[in-house]
Amino acid sequence: MTTATDTPPRAGAAAPAVRRRSARRRLVPYWLLLPGVLWLLVFFALPMVYQASTSVQTGSLEEGFRVTWHFPTYWEALRDYHPQFAKTLLYAGTATLLCLLLGYPLAYLIAFRAGRWRHVLLVLVIAPFFTSFLIRTLAWKTILADGGAVVGALDALHVLDVTGRLGWTEGDRVLATPLAVICGLTYNFLPFMILPLYTSLERIDGRLHEAARDLYASPAATFRKVTLPLSMPGVVSGTLLTFIPASGDYVNAELLGSTDTKMIGNVIQGQFLRVLDYPTAAALSFLLMAVVLVTVTVYIRRAGTEDLV
Amino acid sequence: MTDTPTGGDVRLTGISKTYGSFTAVHPLDLTVPEGSFFALLGASGCGKTTTLRMIAGLEEPTTGTVLLGDRDVTDLPPHKRPVNTVFQSYALFPHLDVHENIAFGLRRRGVRSVRRQVDEMLELVQLGDKARHRPHQLSGGQQQRVAVARALINHPRVLLLDEPLGALDLKLRRRMQLELKRIQTEVGITFVHVTHDQEEAMTMADTVAVMNAGRVEQMGAPAELYDNPRTTFVANFLGTSNLIEAEVVEVGADVVATAGGGTLRLPADRCPAPVRAGGRLLVGIRPEKITLAHADDADAIPSGRNRTAGRIADTSFIGVSTQYAVDGPAGTGLQVYEQNIERDPRLVPGAEVVLHWNPAHTFGLDAAQDVEAGAPTVEGAA
Numbered sequence: 001m002t003t004a005t006d007t008p009p010r011a012g013a014a015a016p017a018v019r020r021r022s023a024r025r026r027l028v029p030y031w032l033l034l035p036g037v038l039w040l041l042v043f044f045a046l047p048m049v050y051q052a053s054t055s056v057q058t059g060s061l062e063e064g065f066r067v068t069w070h071f072p073t074y075w076e077a078l079r080d081y082h083p084q085f086a087k088t089l090l091y092a093g094t095a096t097l098l099c100l101l102l103g104y105p106l107a108y109l110i111a112f113r114a115g116r117w118r119h120v121l122l123v124l125v126i127a128p129f130f131t132s133f134l135i136r137t138l139a140w141k142t143i144l145a146d147g148g149a150v151v152g153a154l155d156a157l158h159v160l161d162v163t164g165r166l167g168w169t170e171g172d173r174v175l176a177t178p179l180a181v182i183c184g185l186t187y188n189f190l191p192f193m194i195l196p197l198y199t200s201l202e203r204i205d206g207r208l209h210e211a212a213r214d215l216y217a218s219p220a221a222t223f224r225k226v227t228l229p230l231s232m233p234g235v236v237s238g239t240l241l242t243f244i245p246a247s248g249d250y251v252n253a254e255l256l257g258s259t260d261t262k263m264i265g266n267v268i269q270g271q272f273l274r275v276l277d278y279p280t281a282a283a284l285s286f287l288l289m290a291v292v293l294v295t296v297t298v299y300i301r302r303a304g305t306e307d308l309v
Numbered sequence: 310m311t312d313t314p315t316g317g318d319v320r321l322t323g324i325s326k327t328y329g330s331f332t333a334v335h336p337l338d339l340t341v342p343e344g345s346f347f348a349l350l351g352a353s354g355c356g357k358t359t360t361l362r363m364i365a366g367l368e369e370p371t372t373g374t375v376l377l378g379d380r381d382v383t384d385l386p387p388h389k390r391p392v393n394t395v396f397q398s399y400a401l402f403p404h405l406d407v408h409e410n411i412a413f414g415l416r417r418r419g420v421r422s423v424r425r426q427v428d429e430m431l432e433l434v435q436l437g438d439k440a441r442h443r444p445h446q447l448s449g450g451q452q453q454r455v456a457v458a459r460a461l462i463n464h465p466r467v468l469l470l471d472e473p474l475g476a477l478d479l480k481l482r483r484r485m486q487l488e489l490k491r492i493q494t495e496v497g498i499t500f501v502h503v504t505h506d507q508e509e510a511m512t513m514a515d516t517v518a519v520m521n522a523g524r525v526e527q528m529g530a531p532a533e534l535y536d537n538p539r540t541t542f543v544a545n546f547l548g549t550s551n552l553i554e555a556e557v558v559e560v561g562a563d564v565v566a567t568a569g570g571g572t573l574r575l576p577a578d579r580c581p582a583p584v585r586a587g588g589r590l591l592v593g594i595r596p597e598k599i600t601l602a603h604a605d606d607a608d609a610i611p612s613g614r615n616r617t618a619g620r621i622a623d624t625s626f627i628g629v630s631t632q633y634a635v636d637g638p639a640g641t642g643l644q645v646y647e648q649n650i651e652r653d654p655r656l657v658p659g660a661e662v663v664l665h666w667n668p669a670h671t672f673g674l675d676a677a678q679d680v681e682a683g684a685p686t687v688e689g690a691a
Contacts, residue, residue, distance in 0.1 A: 217417045
C-alpha cells in the first residue's frame, strides 16, 4: 500500500489494484459458502449440540432437566428398544431393496427406451409429490383395507401364505402388519430411488452398449458388465436417499402398522411427545444416527463408488 | 482357422438402408477382398457409416445380404459376428482400465488366461506401460490405440474403423495413419475404414470406394481414382480438378475438343463418357500437371501439348508450391500448382500466361453432370 503513494500513479497504481482485485477474487468462494454454512450452523449444528446436551440430562418436566452427564441413558435406551432398532433396519432395508427392484427397470426404460415419452414418464414419477405425503399414506389404508380387492387378490394368488410364513402378514390381513409398513415406505420413497438411477443411467453413452455388443457381449452380459457398473453411482445415491429417510420415518408405521410394527421413529416421537422423557428421546435420536452412519459407511465401502468416474 | 480362399472377403449384395422415406444407402454391391485395406470415402451423410454399421450388425439392412466369406451373417446380432469395430469416439469403457478394456472381448468369449494376449496387443500398439490406466487418463491418440487393440485382440475376420482419426489433431492424425497401416500389414486382417478425409483414404487404403448420396461413385486404387476419375464428384472430391467445358470436334485414338478458342486433346481411353463429334465434354486436368509459362515465352512451349491462355488472377505461396488461379477464355479460376524450383518473377497477378500440359494426363467426363459436384463448399470445408 505504501508504494502506491510513493511511486508515480501511472506505474504504481496498477499493481496494487490488481493485487486487491485478485485478493477479492480469492474471497469469492467463501462468500458463496456463507449462506450454506450459516444455515447448517443454525438448523443443524446448534440443534445437534442442544440434543446432545439433552441426552445427558436428568430430571423431570416438573423439576426441570439439568446436565448431569448421565450416559447410562444410552445403554438403557438401547436395552429397552433394540427390537425397534432391528425392525427399523429390517423395514427400511427391505423397502430400499424393493425400491431398487421396482425402480431400476423403470429408470432403465425411461433412460434408454422411452424416446419422446421420456419427459412425460419423468413427470409421472414425481407426480405423487403434488399430493401431501400424509394423504398418500392414508390412501394406502384404503388400498390395503381388510377384505379389499388388493388383499383378496393377494390371498387368491397365495402371496399371503408366503408373507404369513415370513411373519410379514397375519392371516388374511395386510393392514397393521409389517408388510403394510414396508409397502408404504416403498411407495413413498420410490421416486428418491428412481431419479438418481435415471440420472446415472441417462449419462451412459449409448455407444458403449454398441461397443459391448460388438465385442461379443450378449444383451445380458452388456447389462452386467457395462450398464450396471456404470450406473453404480445412481444405485448408491438412490439407496442412500431411500434408506436414510426411511430409517427415520414414523408416519408409515403409525398409519399403516400396529403396536407390533413400531419403528424407532415412533418410539422417539412417543418419548418426546407423550412420555415427555426428553433425555431418552434425544439418546435414541443419536443412536439412530450412529446406526445409520455405520450401516451407510459399510455399504459405501462395499459398493466402492469412489472408484467410479 | 480353416479358411477357404474366400474366407475373409466381405461381400455386400444388394444391401440398402432406408429410414422412413429417406434412403441412406441405395442397393449396393461391394466386395472387399481378404487382407485388403479398404476405405469408404465420402462426405458426411453419404451412407458410408451406415454401410459400415450394417457389416457390424449394429444396423439392420432394409434389403440385401452381408456375407463374410461364404457365411451369410445378415441376421446375426453383432455379438455373434466375427467382426469388430473401432468407433469414432472410441467408446472405451470408462469403468475399466486399459488392460480390461482390451481383454473385454476375450473374456466375453470365455477365454480364461488373457494376460499374454493383452500384453502382446499392448506391445503392438506401444502402450505397454499404460495397462493399469483408466481411459480418461490417456491422450486422444492413446485412447485411439486402445480402441484398435481392443478390437484386434479378437482376431476378427474384418476390422471396421468408423472415422477413427476424426477426433485427433492433424499431426497426430498423420502419425496414426501410418501406425494403422503398419498394424494392418503386420496382422494381415481385412480393414474397412470409413473416412471423409480423402488424403487419409489415399494414404492408407489399397482400394478406395468413393460414396455419394448413398451410392458408390467409383472404386479403385487411390492412384487410379486420382488420375482417372469417372465422375465430376470423384474429380472434385478427391483432390482438385480443373474441369473445362469443351465441344468435341473429332473422335479417334485421341478425342479432340475445342474450348475458349483453343484445341485440347486427350486419349480416347481416358474418356469414359460417350463422345461424338459436335457433342459436349468436360475436359479435366489436375492442377499440378499444368505448367505455367509467361505469354512472352509461349513460343518455347513444345508442340503436341494442350494449351490454353489466360491471366493470373491470384497467387498464394504455400512453401513447397505456389498456387495460381488463372482466368481465361476456357474458364475462370483455373487452378495451377507450380513447384517452387525456379520461380519466374513475372508470374504475378495480372500477368498474361499460357497453361500447357501433356494430353496423356487429361481426362474426359460426361458434360451432363454437375461441374461443381463434390467440390468443397464453405460449410463442407471443415
